[in-house]
Amino acid sequence: MSDPLNAFVPGSQVFVTGASEGPLAGLRFAAKDIFDIAGYVTGGGNPDWARTHDPATAHAPVVQKLLDAGATLIGKTITDELTRGILGINAHYGTPVNTAAPDRVPGGSSSGSASAVAGGLVDFALGSDTGGSVRIPSSFCGIYGLRPTHGRISLEGILEQSASFDTIGWFARDPAILARAGAVLFGSAVEETPSFRLVVAEDAFAVAGAAVSAALAEPLDRVRALAETSESVQVCQTDLKDWRAAMGTVQSWEATKSFAAWVDATNPRFGFDVAQRFFDSATITDADVAAAGPMRQAHCARMAEIVTLGTVIALPTAPGPAPLKGLSQTDMWDMRARISLLTCVAGGAGLPQVSMPLGRVDGAPVGLSLIGSAHSDEKLLALASAMQA
Amino acid sequence: MSDPLNAFVPGSQVFVTGASEGPLAGLRFAAKDIFDIAGYVTGGGNPDWARTHDPATAHAPVVQKLLDAGATLIGKTITDELTRGILGINAHYGTPVNTAAPDRVPGGSSSGSASAVAGGLVDFALGSDTGGSVRIPSSFCGIYGLRPTHGRISLEGILEQSASFDTIGWFARDPAILARAGAVLFGSAVEETPSFRLVVAEDAFAVAGAAVSAALAEPLDRVRALAETSESVQVCQTDLKDWRAAMGTVQSWEATKSFAAWVDATNPRFGFDVAQRFFDSATITDADVAAAGPMRQAHCARMAEIVTLGTVIALPTAPGPAPLKGLSQTDMWDMRARISLLTCVAGGAGLPQVSMPLGRVDGAPVGLSLIGSAHSDEKLLALASAMQA
Numbered sequence: 001m002s003d004p005l006n007a008f009v010p011g012s013q014v015f016v017t018g019a020s021e022g023p024l025a026g027l028r029f030a031a032k033d034i035f036d037i038a039g040y041v042t043g044g045g046n047p048d049w050a051r052t053h054d055p056a057t058a059h060a061p062v063v064q065k066l067l068d069a070g071a072t073l074i075g076k077t078i079t080d081e082l083t084r085g086i087l088g089i090n091a092h093y094g095t096p097v098n099t100a101a102p103d104r105v106p107g108g109s110s111s112g113s114a115s116a117v118a119g120g121l122v123d124f125a126l127g128s129d130t131g132g133s134v135r136i137p138s139s140f141c142g143i144y145g146l147r148p149t150h151g152r153i154s155l156e157g158i159l160e161q162s163a164s165f166d167t168i169g170w171f172a173r174d175p176a177i178l179a180r181a182g183a184v185l186f187g188s189a190v191e192e193t194p195s196f197r198l199v200v201a202e203d204a205f206a207v208a209g210a211a212v213s214a215a216l217a218e219p220l221d222r223v224r225a226l227a228e229t230s231e232s233v234q235v236c237q238t239d240l241k242d243w244r245a246a247m248g249t250v251q252s253w254e255a256t257k258s259f260a261a262w263v264d265a266t267n268p269r270f271g272f273d274v275a276q277r278f279f280d281s282a283t284i285t286d287a288d289v290a291a292a293g294p295m296r297q298a299h300c301a302r303m304a305e306i307v308t309l310g311t312v313i314a315l316p317t318a319p320g321p322a323p324l325k326g327l328s329q330t331d332m333w334d335m336r337a338r339i340s341l342l343t344c345v346a347g348g349a350g351l352p353q354v355s356m357p358l359g360r361v362d363g364a365p366v367g368l369s370l371i372g373s374a375h376s377d378e379k380l381l382a383l384a385s386a387m388q389a
Numbered sequence: 390m391s392d393p394l395n396a397f398v399p400g401s402q403v404f405v406t407g408a409s410e411g412p413l414a415g416l417r418f419a420a421k422d423i424f425d426i427a428g429y430v431t432g433g434g435n436p437d438w439a440r441t442h443d444p445a446t447a448h449a450p451v452v453q454k455l456l457d458a459g460a461t462l463i464g465k466t467i468t469d470e471l472t473r474g475i476l477g478i479n480a481h482y483g484t485p486v487n488t489a490a491p492d493r494v495p496g497g498s499s500s501g502s503a504s505a506v507a508g509g510l511v512d513f514a515l516g517s518d519t520g521g522s523v524r525i526p527s528s529f530c531g532i533y534g535l536r537p538t539h540g541r542i543s544l545e546g547i548l549e550q551s552a553s554f555d556t557i558g559w560f561a562r563d564p565a566i567l568a569r570a571g572a573v574l575f576g577s578a579v580e581e582t583p584s585f586r587l588v589v590a591e592d593a594f595a596v597a598g599a600a601v602s603a604a605l606a607e608p609l610d611r612v613r614a615l616a617e618t619s620e621s622v623q624v625c626q627t628d629l630k631d632w633r634a635a636m637g638t639v640q641s642w643e644a645t646k647s648f649a650a651w652v653d654a655t656n657p658r659f660g661f662d663v664a665q666r667f668f669d670s671a672t673i674t675d676a677d678v679a680a681a682g683p684m685r686q687a688h689c690a691r692m693a694e695i696v697t698l699g700t701v702i703a704l705p706t707a708p709g710p711a712p713l714k715g716l717s718q719t720d721m722w723d724m725r726a727r728i729s730l731l732t733c734v735a736g737g738a739g740l741p742q743v744s745m746p747l748g749r750v751d752g753a754p755v756g757l758s759l760i761g762s763a764h765s766d767e768k769l770l771a772l773a774s775a776m777q778a
Contacts, residue, residue: 048480091437091658264718267661269480272652275664329653 005097007116008075022070030116031126033076036060036157045079048268060157069184077112081274083161085109091271100142101364104322107137114141117171124172132343134169138355140322142365144178145171150350162254175384193386194379197311198227201235204315215359216368240341246295247348252281303349307373317355317367346371354380394486396505397464411459419505420515422465423548425449434468437657449546458573466501470663472550474498480660489531490753493711496526503530506560513561521732523558527744529711531754533567534560539739551643564773571770582775583768586700587616590624593704604748605757629730635684636737641670692738696762706744706756735760743769
């Protein structure tokens, strides 16, 4: 397949025809190269991972569900190495094109899926989101993306990074298609526009700053207009850095464990930024993880307190538009740190979040996000559609 | 050129005819891919280094000297990435074949040069030795190799790792050819077999252990027979680990500085073991380097005391034969630490060392080394020839 966007894994040629009938009949989708596709190696964005693994013997259940519902799979998309990236830079396979801002990175780690959707190569695409890997490329590429409630959709047949936070998610240009895929994967109808109470996350908007807040003011007003009530709160009663640190400790510790034996045996090639994450996280001890426990509990409790049934939190998806390409290591590290101040809010508490492409800064997209209570995924999908309407 | 040994950089096609007359006329040589060859990119064993550098505009002076002396250059050889390895493993270009023990690594970082010499593709080959990168592959591949006195041969036109310890060196199967290349590069005749006092390094043999000591007993007796007097001493009066630590601190600190800006800007792909060295050494502070100073001075003073003019130290080049291929990261790390206990003896003091392929353990080569006083390189070359005779 011709791939002007560098969205698909170079040399991969995957095509699996969906069922002739079903709720997704006629739609084309792609899957991040961490989803098992029978007969193909799941490459994980790293040539040495690909080289040291056999082809999958079965489709990941989530892929099978989409095929059974009539969608046709047309490709494996580039991911940041072993999903350990947030900017969409892959030192081996290159950076997928951000068609909404071609001089900027697409965001990752589900970079190719976002690129393929934003560029119109597919109707929707599967990604995964551990620390923001669906939400951030949604925001950077100007498309819709859902990170579901943690644990709601099976991770079987998917390359695992961090069991406490891994979720699968997906992208679409059209929120109606985002919702149709959701109905298939959740096995439940997406409801009509729900009634809800809105909470605007003051501290998250403060992280993003004035330009993003201004760009999202109008769509935020439209969310308010749909809500029964609206208020602004500090979602974190200490500092978002505390939530980020606690989540980051556990995520990094789990990620290192997930790959430690393979790294030790394989001596894989990594981009330097990816290797750095492995080394940084290798210093985390069991005691560090235990020490992060109380803050994680406080985080989950506080979020549960805010998102009682029927409440939705609004926040910027990312602290700004996608950064320009050609970042130094230092730039990349700073950017990741700022991004995770926002992505940890839902991610650290296992809550669902939808990102909507409703603003622009410096000519590039910025997303407005809604976080709901656990298992309110369908409500968020309905709200995204209502916002477009 | 056909390269059954994987000794040459894949895709490189370098051929520079030497002068028609001269002391090296008719000989063929290769150069580690850290030596500038006019018109070719100096790749340094890393595809991103190659990608981000322009072709060299002039030959490195050391290469020019060899060409002017009649030797013909037939290729660029694989090196461990940016010379930061001792085992001869390159995650990008593969491991050159150790023809003397094909199931074992060849040693590095001058891996391809050693492989090409051992396998008979060339008569001699240029390498470099900062922490053992000529001596170790000499020992592992069963060939002769010289690490000259630090500072004696120009490093111009060569990829720098650590200015305090970098030397260029070379390999040959025949010690007479090792000496002929030396005469050209030193600009001085190699003397007849010199008279010398022998000092056997007890602590170095203890590091290597019984099997290596047994394998080197007979050649060591032959060295004794050539010597005027012979005695055994502990070369290090504290522990070789102290010398290794002091040298390692300075070397790693300098190596990190040499590449820091490029790494920051490029986000290069590295094999994990190489990336690990960068991360480990990035934690070294100026204060650590200053603290290593007294031990380095003690090391140099002690070695100067032993190798007064006319004294030669005998020691095993490596703690054992080349390790089998397929090492885990942990194995690699342990092996590097043991190797550097021996290579630091001469390297940390800037002294010349010749390795001679005079023993075998488990069917694989082990080298016997001689260390001389500063600028006694020609004497070591003469002794190597005398040992073969």
